[in-house]
Amino acid sequence: MHSNSGSDTRYDVIIVGAGFAGLYGVHHAARAGLRVLGIEAGDDVGGTWYWNRYPGARCDVESVDYSYSFDAQLQQSWTWTERFAAQPEIHAYLRHVADRFDVRRHYRFGTRVTAAEFDETTSTWTVGTDRGDTFRSRFVVFATGCLSEPIRPDIPGANTFAGEELFTARWPEAGADLAGKRIAVIGTGSSGIQVSPLLARDATSLTVFQRSPNYSVPMPNRPWTEAEMRQIRETYPQRREKSSYAPAATPHESIQTKARELSEDERLAAMEQRWNEGGVLFNKVFPDQNSDMAANDIVREFADAKIRAKIADAAVAADLIPNDHPIGTKRICTDVGYYEMFNQEHVSLVNLRREPIEEITATGIRTVDRQLEFDAIVYATGFDAMTGALLSIDPKGANGIRLHEAFADGPVTYLGFGIPGFPNMFSVNSVGTPSVMANMALHSEQQLDWILALIEHCRTRDIARVQARTESAREWTDHLMEVAAGTLFVRANSWYLGANVEGKKRVFMPYIGGFGNYRRRCDTERENGYPGFELS
Numbered sequence: 001m002h003s004n005s006g007s008d009t010r011y012d013v014i015i016v017g018a019g020f021a022g023l024y025g026v027h028h029a030a031r032a033g034l035r036v037l038g039i040e041a042g043d044d045v046g047g048t049w050y051w052n053r054y055p056g057a058r059c060d061v062e063s064v065d066y067s068y069s070f071d072a073q074l075q076q077s078w079t080w081t082e083r084f085a086a087q088p089e090i091h092a093y094l095r096h097v098a099d100r101f102d103v104r105r106h107y108r109f110g111t112r113v114t115a116a117e118f119d120e121t122t123s124t125w126t127v128g129t130d131r132g133d134t135f136r137s138r139f140v141v142f143a144t145g146c147l148s149e150p151i152r153p154d155i156p157g158a159n160t161f162a163g164e165e166l167f168t169a170r171w172p173e174a175g176a177d178l179a180g181k182r183i184a185v186i187g188t189g190s191s192g193i194q195v196s197p198l199l200a201r202d203a204t205s206l207t208v209f210q211r212s213p214n215y216s217v218p219m220p221n222r223p224w225t226e227a228e229m230r231q232i233r234e235t236y237p238q239r240r241e242k243s244s245y246a247p248a249a250t251p252h253e254s255i256q257t258k259a260r261e262l263s264e265d266e267r268l269a270a271m272e273q274r275w276n277e278g279g280v281l282f283n284k285v286f287p288d289q290n291s292d293m294a295a296n297d298i299v300r301e302f303a304d305a306k307i308r309a310k311i312a313d314a315a316v317a318a319d320l321i322p323n324d325h326p327i328g329t330k331r332i333c334t335d336v337g338y339y340e341m342f343n344q345e346h347v348s349l350v351n352l353r354r355e356p357i358e359e360i361t362a363t364g365i366r367t368v369d370r371q372l373e374f375d376a377i378v379y380a381t382g383f384d385a386m387t388g389a390l391l392s393i394d395p396k397g398a399n400g401i402r403l404h405e406a407f408a409d410g411p412v413t414y415l416g417f418g419i420p421g422f423p424n425m426f427s428v429n430s431v432g433t434p435s436v437m438a439n440m441a442l443h444s445e446q447q448l449d450w451i452l453a454l455i456e457h458c459r460t461r462d463i464a465r466v467q468a469r470t471e472s473a474r475e476w477t478d479h480l481m482e483v484a485a486g487t488l489f490v491r492a493n494s495w496y497l498g499a500n501v502e503g504k505k506r507v508f509m510p511y512i513g514g515f516g517n518y519r520r521r522c523d524t525e526r527e528n529g530y531p532g533f534e535l536s
């Protein structure tokens with residue numbers, strides 16, 4: 001890699017990404033006195049909340065928890081308007097954080113990292129960008145997101161479509177005027193389920209193309225009252241304390257009694273309560289529902305009945321109710337009026353299992369049975385999760401090894417942070433962390449605190465190189481699989497397992513043993529002087 005930027009600055013650390021994690025990392029690295037450079041492909045901070053601007057995009061973790069905990073004044077001064085915040089509000093929050101702590105000055109925006117290479121002789125990284133710059137740094141931290149590499153499905157004829165083509169994960173900043181249009185939505189994961197009811201409101205017609213149905217629980221969103229916000233502010237320290245070692249990094253507690261130890265009435269009451277609380281918490285009604293098929297069946301049948309009751313046409317209901325995975329083993333979606341939407345005359349469902357797409361034409365979509373005409377096609381087709389963004393950069397580590405070679409038999413990390421063969425490089429919210437199963441705001445704080453503490457450890461001891469030991473990474477990766485194998489999660493073709501990307505090795509990527517257990521393990525690693533890493 002040759003420098004053509006004329007930039008001779010040697011950084012202590014380069015942090016790639018300006019989402020929850022990157023922004024926090026850059027701020028704290030600067031605060032710790034490190035020479036830090038942040039690089040971000042988007043034109044502003046926000047990460048997921050910068051790119052996913054589609055109508056209806058909302059977080060399924062309560063707003064007051066899905067926010068930074070590190071600064072009491074920030075926490076006290078910011079007002080969340082709704083229980084589940086919408087994308088514009090979360091993005092505004094992250095922009096506010098960037099302004100408040102003056103973080104933008106450390107960033108290069110609109111700059112995509114395209115290469116990263118470790119130099120053996122100097123133990124430094126050279127990072128290249130799509131603008132032709134190269135930057136050198138002792139450490140590099142990839143906070144590039146778990147769900148940030150969108151998939152464009154390989155459907156024949158897709159590039160011949162003459163109408164408007166939109167991706168939920170790359171929604172135009174100026175919005176899209178789809179009122180009065182005939183719209184196709186391809187994909188029925190969280191994004192497709194969130195966007196469809198909003199698009200249906202003003203469309204002439206909306207057709208949802210579903211390959212696999214998903215479970216969705218209604219999101220009981222509403223504005224926070226002033227009294228609630230006051231109470232939350234008063235009890236924030238306790239709320240955060242409760243979250244800090246909790247399984248999902250939120251203050252919510254699970255019912256402790258197993259499903260089959262409760263009477264039918266008690267079970268029904270518990271499920272009804274969780275259903276009404278809404279969202280992903282329905283994955284945690286009973287402690288055994290993700291490990292015991294009989295317990296899972298109880299919850300699944302309850303959800304099936306709830307969904308069936310919303311849909312007028314029994315045949316449509318049968319298509320919309322999943323039958324290929326235990327409930328919760330694919331991320332439970334959260335919706336506002338998704339199932340009810342199908343009761344409207346102008347909304348229809350195409351079950352791709354019965355009626356596959358043959359090709360996309362200039363005017364619409366041709367299935368094996370018919371030609372359907374559209375003005376716009378919306379792709380809500382998911383992401384190359386957890387490894388996609390980092391593999392697209394494909395860093396070159398010690399001895400010239402490429403990341404895709406190191407991951408040839410599946411991703412291997414130690415605690416998510418370190419990859420053997422890649423000294424002085426850290427990945428954030430990566431394979432081997434609870435990340436996607438926990439509250440990302442607090443998870444990101446934990447990740448960057450840990451990494452910055454290790455960097456500090458190296459700096460104060462003149463340690464030039466730090467890298468995960470092969471045996472500790474192997475052990476941790478085996479442990480991930482072991483924990484997952486004890487659950488029902490491995491029975492679903494989910495993106496957790498990489499099943500949505502053709503040719504991707506099936507490895508259960510998140511650590512499913514809970515945020516608290518993971519965090520304790522990371523604490524121990526630090527307290528013991530990083531025995532899982534080689535320091536030299």
Ligand code: N01
Nearest residue numbers: 058059060153187188189190191192211212331380381382
């Ligand atoms: O992506 P997905 P997503 N032809 O992978 C279908 C988080 N999130 O963006 O299942 C036809 O879940 C695919 O079908 P199948 C959350 O963690 C959170 O919706 O592969 N269909 C599937 O239906 C979530 O889990 C929130 O058979 C094709 C869909 O596209 C994660 O992000 C909101 C296809 C992709 O679903 C990802 O969600 C949004 C093809 N060729 C996202 N290719 C909230 O907080 C793919 N599909 C609420």
